Amino acid sequence: xxxxxxxxxxxxxxxxxxVGLDTDIKxxxxxxxxxxxxxFTFNKAIIDATADLCxxxxxxxxxxxxxxxxxxxxxxxxxxYIKEQYPDQFIIADAKRGDIGNTSAMYARSFFExxxxxxxxxxxxMGEDSVTPFLSYPGHWVILLxxxxxxxxxxxxxxxxxxxxxxxxxxxxxxxxWANDEQMMYVVGATQGRAFEDxxxxxxxxxxxxxxxxxxxxxxxxxxKYGMTKECGLIVNSSRGIIYxxxxxxxxxxxxxxxxxxxxxxxxxxxxxxx
Amino acid sequence: xxxxxxxxxxxxxxxxxxVGLDTDIKxxxxxxxxxxxxxFTFNKAIIDATADLCxxxxxxxxxxxxxxxxxxxxxxxxxxYIKEQYPDQFIIADAKRGDIGNTSAMYARSFFExxxxxxxxxxxxMGEDSVTPFLSYPGHWVILLxxxxxxxxxxxxxxxxxxxxxxxxxxxxxxxxWANDEQMMYVVGATQGRAFEDxxxxxxxxxxxxxxxxxxxxxxxxxxKYGMTKECGLIVNSSRGIIYxxxxxxxxxxxxxxxxxxxxxxxxxxxxxxx
Numbered sequence: 001x002x003x004x005x006x007x008x009x010x011x012x013x014x015x016x017x018x019v020g021l022d023t024d025i026k027x028x029x030x031x032x033x034x035x036x037x038x039x040f041t042f043n044k045a046i047i048d049a050t051a052d053l054c055x056x057x058x059x060x061x062x063x064x065x066x067x068x069x070x071x072x073x074x075x076x077x078x079x080x081y082i083k084e085q086y087p088d089q090f091i092i093a094d095a096k097r098g099d100i101g102n103t104s105a106m107y108a109r110s111f112f113e114x115x116x117x118x119x120x121x122x123x124x125x126m127g128e129d130s131v132t133p134f135l136s137y138p139g140h141w142v143i144l145l146x147x148x149x150x151x152x153x154x155x156x157x158x159x160x161x162x163x164x165x166x167x168x169x170x171x172x173x174x175x176x177x178w179a180n181d182e183q184m185m186y187v188v189g190a191t192q193g194r195a196f197e198d199x200x201x202x203x204x205x206x207x208x209x210x211x212x213x214x215x216x217x218x219x220x221x222x223x224x225k226y227g228m229t230k231e232c233g234l235i236v237n238s239s240r241g242i243i244y245x246x247x248x249x250x251x252x253x254x255x256x257x258x259x260x261x262x263x264x265x266x267x268x269x270x271x272x273x274x275x
Numbered sequence: 276x277x278x279x280x281x282x283x284x285x286x287x288x289x290x291x292x293x294v295g296l297d298t299d300i301k302x303x304x305x306x307x308x309x310x311x312x313x314x315f316t317f318n319k320a321i322i323d324a325t326a327d328l329c330x331x332x333x334x335x336x337x338x339x340x341x342x343x344x345x346x347x348x349x350x351x352x353x354x355x356y357i358k359e360q361y362p363d364q365f366i367i368a369d370a371k372r373g374d375i376g377n378t379s380a381m382y383a384r385s386f387f388e389x390x391x392x393x394x395x396x397x398x399x400x401m402g403e404d405s406v407t408p409f410l411s412y413p414g415h416w417v418i419l420l421x422x423x424x425x426x427x428x429x430x431x432x433x434x435x436x437x438x439x440x441x442x443x444x445x446x447x448x449x450x451x452x453w454a455n456d457e458q459m460m461y462v463v464g465a466t467q468g469r470a471f472e473d474x475x476x477x478x479x480x481x482x483x484x485x486x487x488x489x490x491x492x493x494x495x496x497x498x499x500k501y502g503m504t505k506e507c508g509l510i511v512n513s514s515r516g517i518i519y520x521x522x523x524x525x526x527x528x529x530x531x532x533x534x535x536x537x538x539x540x541x542x543x544x545x546x547x548x549x550x
Contacts, residue, residue, distance in 0.1 A: 114342075
């Protein structure tokens with residue numbers, strides 16, 4: 001999916017919501033555990049209940065890997081289901097990969113060739129040759145970690161160099177030498193508040209993937225105030241707040257209701273930029 | 276495996292070699308492609324041919340993930356085979372994971388609970404709470420990226436802060452607040468030469484996992500000169516130089532020969548410290 005198609009989807013659906021499919025076998029409703037494929041069954045129900053309210057789905061690989069081979073089967077089935085039933089959805093493999101060149105190329109092959117997923121999150125610590133192998137697939141995106149939503153983001157990402165540039169700012173600046181805003185996005189946590197202002201000075205046009213609204217305590221209003229562009233420029237993720245909104249047989253309805261509330265707040269924000 | 280057991284294995288085998296199982300379906304001998312499980316068949320032959328010459332095996336997850344479900348089956352079978360047949364081997368899941376706390380906990384569950392692997396490589400960019408969930412499994416290790424072997428290591432890892440501390444030095448220093456040398460190791464590329472001197476000032480007793488000897492051009496002699504401790508303190512990895520030493524039906528013999536050459540160089544180095 002290219003940038004214009006993503007913007008068109010946001011306008012049409014009046015939503016820039018990404019539903020995070022962080023599906024934990026220990027948290028899904030009990031009655032699903034009798035199914036042959038409980039994780040996929042849960043995901044399918046969540047997807048069917050929310051697809052008209054969101055523009056993206058983000059399965060986090062950790063939750064699938066924790067189940068070994070069974071988990072990978074569930075991950076692949078989920079991706080295929082979204083691609084077949086809802087081809088207008090932007091799929092994000094939240095994998096936070098990054099390795100030396102020939103190894104990153106293997107990860108890129110896995111996500112972009114084998115599964116044809118739109119995008120993958122990548123960690124910047126290992127630098128240019130750990131990121132660029134993901135960029136040789138036109139129409140596929142790298143979403144690079146910049147300023148994450150967790151407490152530990154303060155440990156290294158805020159370190160200032162001699163010129164006063166913080167590490168996350170250096171990542172934003174330097175990585176623009178590798179790809180433009182048609183193939184690169186950045187992860188910026190919703191919990192980072194006014195840092196969005198500083199970030200927009202460096203990447204005025206890039207889309208940002210924003211986790212941390214909901215369970216982690218970030219505010220959608222603040223994210224939009226400081227991070228939104230004329231083209232929206234935001235994909236805001238909610239995982240636990242939506243997929244675990246209900247615990248019983250009506251879990252999919254509860255997820256839909258939670259997603260609808262977020263979508264309505266988003267529609268109000270989009271009015272501000274006339275999108 | 277604890278630190279003393281690892282040192283005992285190094286002394287007994289006169290080797291601190293780790294064989295990297297970066298098994299690429301496109302690079303293994305053609306005749307294996309007719310097998311039902313070519314990746315596992317290749318790994319098993321390599322392991323049987325080298326187990327007395329090395330103290331560790333390091334499958335890089337990228338190579339298994341690139342094959343989807345089939346790759347995960349091969350990865351799990353490989354780990355089980357090593358654990359059953361060669362329980363004195365230290366197994367490293369080279370995964371370079373790292374995510375927010377609850378997600379890192381899922382990765383830890385995957386590698387340490389489900390598969391009972393000794394250690395996993397972790398990327399430090401997201402800070403403390405992305406690393407500590409891996410530390411709640413006694414006898415299991417985090418191997419944190421510090422100064423990697425690739426060209427891109429210069430992009431961010433060498434950035435100096437206002438006090439002149441480089442990012443990789445900050446990672447080494449700060450992470451010692453999270454675990455000691457009984458549960459934490461660091462990745463330092465063999466290509467980094469005299470940086471090992473600086474690293475030993477910060478982590479005099481920690482084991483270092485050293486990739487980059489062989490195909491990437493690092494020198495074993497230089498690594499030992501600047502990085503070796505009284506307890507050895509090094510696990511030096513070679514992947515392509517060993518596992519692809521031969522292309523024909525005798526690939527396992529060729530791998531053994533390549534591993535033997537490295538082991539002999541290592542034995543000579545261990546004489547210097549009387550281990």
